[in-house]
Amino acid sequence: MRASIYHQGEFTVGEFPLPELAARQIRVRPIANGICGGDLSAWAHTGEFLAANREARQDTFLFDAERPLVFGHEFTAEVTELGPGVGEYAVGQRLFVLPWVADAAGVVRCVGYANDYPGGMSTETIVGAGMHVPLTSGVDPVLAATLEPIATGTNGVRQTGISAGEGALVIGAGPIGLGAVVELAARGANPIVVSDPSAKRRAIALVYGAHTVIDPRTADPVEVWRGLAGKGRRLYVVEASGARLLSELIATVPPHTVISVVGANAEPEPIRSMTAVVNNLTLKFVCGPVYGETRYEGVWRAYQHLREGRYDPAQMVTAYTGLAGARAAFEALRPRDGATEQVKILILPELDTDELLAPEQAGFAAAPS
Numbered sequence: 116m117r118a119s120i121y122h123q124g125e126f127t128v129g130e131f132p133l134p135e136l137a138a139r140q141i142r143v144r145p146i147a148n149g150i151c152g153g154d155l156s157a158w159a160h161t162g163e164f165l166a167a168n169r170e171a172r173q174d175t176f177l178f179d180a181e182r183p184l185v186f187g188h189e190f191t192a193e194v195t196e197l198g199p200g201v202g203e204y205a206v207g208q209r210l211f212v213l214p215w216v217a218d219a220a221g222v223v224r225c226v227g228y229a230n231d232y233p234g235g236m237s238t239e240t241i242v243g244a245g246m247h248v249p250l251t252s253g254v255d256p257v258l259a260a261t262l263e264p265i266a267t268g269t270n271g272v273r274q275t276g277i278s279a280g281e282g283a284l285v286i287g288a289g290p291i292g293l294g295a296v297v298e299l300a301a302r303g304a305n306p307i308v309v310s311d312p313s314a315k316r317r318a319i320a321l322v323y324g325a326h327t328v329i330d331p332r333t334a335d336p337v338e339v340w341r342g343l344a345g346k347g348r349r350l351y352v353v354e355a356s357g358a359r360l361l362s363e364l365i366a367t368v369p370p371h372t373v374i375s376v377v378g379a380n381a382e383p384e385p386i387r388s389m390t391a392v393v394n395n396l397t398l399k400f401v402c403g404p405v406y407g408e409t410r411y412e413g414v415w416r417a418y419q420h421l422r423e424g425r426y427d428p429a430q431m432v433t434a435y436t437g438l439a440g441a442r443a444a445f446e447a448l449r450p451r452d453g454a455t456e457q458v459k460i461l462i463l464p465e466l467d468t469d470e471l472l473a474p475e476q477a478g479f480a481a482a483p484s
Contacts, residue, residue, distance in 0.1 A: 191250065263414070270416075361384055365387065
């Protein structure tokens with residue numbers, strides 16, 4: 116099968132081998148794949164990314180940097196073959212894929228961070244048979260590839276325990292931060308303040324339900340929230356930027372603030388624990404299914420948002436490209452002067468181009484302005 120292959124700092128399109136289909140596995144054809152902030156970290160800061168996962172003892176996200184790798188863990192796909200023992204999926208079924216697979220040794224790997232199991236930037240891959248979200252009729256299988264970051268942002272909000280009428284601050288309006296805004300708006304949070312240096316991302320945050328948006332280069336987001344919320348209100352923060360902001364947040368938020376961190380930064384960051392202690396702050400780090408869940412509830416909640424029209428995924432997809440456009444897409448998502456006007460770029464394995472195409476150029480309806 117063909118894939119966008121990353122090796123020794125370069126992306127090339129070529130043939131990539133697949134392992135044999137094993138029991139409790141399914142073979143799928145990726146339809147659309149989103150580029151995650153984690154992909155950008157693994158690409159641009161490989162050493163720090165791997166060091167963080169070794170420190171966490173997470174074999175799931177470890178790969179051999181000396182071997183070729185096919186990125187992509189945010190994707191939709193069509194089932195093309197069932198392995199032995201699989202009865203809950205059908206050939207031809209379209210899925211939002213939960214990108215896990217058990218390798219020959221039984222170690223659970225994240226597809227897209229596993230040298231032997233290519234991710235969604237390919238024409239074919241193999242995943243484990245379980246936890247995927249079947250796409251119902253009427254759901255666009257291309258735009259449904261936005262579900263993963265929406266789920267991550269949704270999950271971050273769910274872990275704060277915020278209720279209707281309570282106020283929130285979202286740091287970072289990339290796809291994950293936008294997911295947090297969707298969930299906060301659905302819960303009736305008020306006020307919802309969003310901080311991001313990108314004018315494009317701030318505009319989408321308003322469409323998705325934010326009440327106020329600010330550029331952190333010109334205003335202090337915590338102070339803006341204080342001014343809107345008034346005295347005595349509890350603050351709930353979703354840190355979705357992945358920037359090194361924890362020490363700053365701990366030093367500036369009001370007492371009893373809950374901070375949910377869903378934007379991962381692989382670099383070490385010092386914090387002053389006494390400041391957090393004396394202010395009774397709650398600090399949570401959130402990734403994927405939480406303790407006690409038998410399925411990833413965050414992604415099912417995100418799917419509910421999509422089906423019920425609580426967010427328009429076309430608003431956040433700013434460009435499309437093919438397998439040959441991987442480098443251009445990764446480069447475009449890197450912030451320049453602290454910002455990027457790209458939001459979500461989707462790689463379509465069947466699209467024959469190495470350029471970043473606007474939605475209408477790629478044959479999709481332009482997002483509403």
